[in-house]
Structures are given as C-alpha cells and as structure tokens.
Amino acid sequence: MGERNDQRPPFSFPSLNRRTLMMGAAATGALSLAGLGAARAATQLAWMGWQGYDDPLKAGSFLKDADIELATTYISSNEEVITKLQAGGAGQIDLITIYFGHVPILSGAGLVEPIDEAKLPGIDKVFPQFLNVETIRKDGKLYAVPFTWGTLSMVYDPGAIAAPTSWKDCLKDEFKGKVAMTDDITGLISTWAPIVTGTKTPTRLTMDQLKQTIDFLITIKKEHARTFSPSYGESTDLFARGEVVISAIGWDAQVGFAAAKGKKLAFVMPQEGVMAFMDTLAIPRGAPHLDAAYKALAQAISPEGQKVIATNLTQAVINSDAVPLVDDVNRQVYRYDALDELFKLARFNPFWPLEEGGEFATFDQVQEEYQRFLKA
The missing domain is CATH 3.40.190.10 (Periplasmic binding protein-like II)
Structure with missing residues (x-):
C-alpha cells in the first residue's frame, strides 16, 4: 500500500487461520523472554501503523509536554502489524493502528490489551456509532479505540x-x-x-x-x-x-x-447499501510504556488530534468536539450531523x-x- 496518504483505504488482509495465529501468539512469549527488543528510554513510545496516522502525535507541543520520544515503524499493510505481534512485538510495541475487522483476531489471541476507558480522557466524546461497534469489544471490554472511518460509496x-x-x-x-x-x-x-x-x-x-x-x-x-x-x-x-x-x-x-x-x-449511498470501514488504535499486550501509550491515545482522539487527520489526510473524525474544527468540505462529505441516517445504508461487516x-x-x-x- 505504501504511505497511508497514497489515497487507498486502510485495509489489507493477510492469509491467516486460527492455527497459525495461535502459534504466533505462543511464540510471542518465548521471543519476549529472549530479550530481542533493544532497551528504550522510559519515554520512548514505540508506534507501528500507517504513515500519517502519527501526525496527531506530532502536532503542537504534545510530545514535548508529555516527555515522549516517538519511535515510528510505518506499514504497507495490516498484515505487517499482525506478523510483528506474532513474532515477538507484543512486549516491545506500545501502540498500533489496525483495521477494526482484525480486532477480534488480535483480542482472541491475547495480542492486545483491553482498554481501561477510565484512563482515556475524551473517550466520552467518541461518536457511539463507532465506539459501540461489536467487533472492537469482547466480553464487555474494549480492545481498540476508534480513530477514523469512512464509507465505500x-x-x-x-x-x-x-x-x-x-x-x-x-x-x-x-x-x-x-x-x-x-x-x-x-x-x-x-x-x-x-x-x-x-x-x-x-x-x-x-x-x-x-x-x-x-x-x-x-x-x-x-x-x-x-x-x-x-x-x-x-x-x-x-x-x-x-x-x-x-x-x-x-x-x-x-x-x-x-x-x-x-x-x-x-x-x-445507493439503495442497496455500502460498506463502512473504521481504523482503530490498540495497545499490544505487555506494552512497555503503558502510561505513554494512554497519553498518545488521548491525543490521537482529541479534537486537536482529529483535526490533523481531517486536514492532512482528508479523512473522517470520530470525536464530536472535533467537528467544528474541520473544514466545510470535510463536514459535507462525512455528514456528522446525520450519522444515524447514514448507518441505515452503511454496514460494518464481520471479517x-x-x-x-x-x-x-x-x-x-x-x-x-x-x-x-x-x-x-
């Protein structure tokens, strides 16, 4: 896929089955114990995802104020994230971007942490149409945070x-x-x-x-x-x-x-309906800098962070307080004031x-x- 701003939607799916996934999950613990990850400063946040999706973290003085040094690994497909976590990335990576359809795979294999919503300011401002999608939850726990979305109309x-x-x-x-x-x-x-x-x-x-x-x-x-x-x-x-x-x-x-x-x-949106997609942020199991990961999550979904996504990537925001900050074209395209009507025709499909x-x-x-x- 190349850079995230190459104007392709953010989903690329690997060839996976439960056996290979669980083998990867088992390997994670062994590789972590082997100490393959280089030592990092306590404030160095290891981030893996689409190029451009880290822009909200680079905006303004967030990194300086939070005492975070951002270490980025850019991807060309979601497969790279899954492969990395299977091969020992869990325990070494603090934050990932992932297509919402993959969340049940990762949560089922124990490769991502449940999100403590009490530690995430701004979560109450996320549109419920995205926060309540069943795919990102398991046993009542949230495993990924909505970040941006769209429809294939x-x-x-x-x-x-x-x-x-x-x-x-x-x-x-x-x-x-x-x-x-x-x-x-x-x-x-x-x-x-x-x-x-x-x-x-x-x-x-x-x-x-x-x-x-x-x-x-x-x-x-x-x-x-x-x-x-x-x-x-x-x-x-x-x-x-x-x-x-x-x-x-x-x-x-x-x-x-x-x-x-x-x-x-x-x-x-034709009468037959359209596909809806959503990109999310998740914390891998054993993230070494959990506090920094939560700070980054809060910044990414904040009105200021979401404005960056709208401005830099022409994509949709998930925070209701961000809507007044985006430009007129963005508001006209994504129709934030009519989401319930929109989702009568737009579908989030299972994997x-x-x-x-x-x-x-x-x-x-x-x-x-x-x-x-x-x-x-």
Missing part, C-alpha cells in the same frame, strides 16, 4: 450525469467505458455480493456465491470499466480528466481528493471466516478467487 461526476440511485446504474449502456473500478478486494466483494447473490452479509458467502460474485466482477471489469485502477487516488485522477463519470466502487474521501485538484465530485470446514468461504479462498478476477 458510489462516486460520480455531477457535472456529467444525474445522481445515480443504484449500484446497477453503472452498468447502463450509456456508461460503458466510463466506469471507474479500483483494486479493493474487500470493497468490491462487499459492494457487489449482496446484489449478485442476495446475501445480507457479504463476508459470509458460500463458495458458489463467491464464484458468482467474482464472475460478475469480471464482467464489469471487461465490459464496463474504463480501466482497473490500483488506487483511489488514480481513480480520482480519471474523474478529474473526464475519462470516467461513475464508479463501480468508490470512497467518500475521493470528493476531498478531487476538490484539492479543482474537480467537483459527489457521492451517493471472513479463518477456518475451513464451515458453510462459508474462508478468506484464503476469497483471496484465491480474487486472483482469478485480477488475472481476467
């Missing part, structure tokens, strides 16, 4: 076409060769599986349903899409050049990306099954089928 050019109402509108003959399609395994399958198969939960597909969905995506790719973009940034460039007017998958943040280029785009033997396709199988789509 339908993007279109309002100067060229009327507002669409259905995802299937992009398949009209009049738009052939003018459809934007982006490389996003999660977004593409989550968007089109309900339309193709009728499923209510696109991460719970039988193999037949998965194959049907992939076949349909191949048809869109070959017969409707202008090209297959590797990122939403490049997809936005196609809109800016007038090469496409509607998307088979989009990201609401593209409206902000385009505005920075002088191009007006808009997005809608794919990791183990074989059940009714539904595992993520390994999803990845295999997606390769067939990529090669088509």
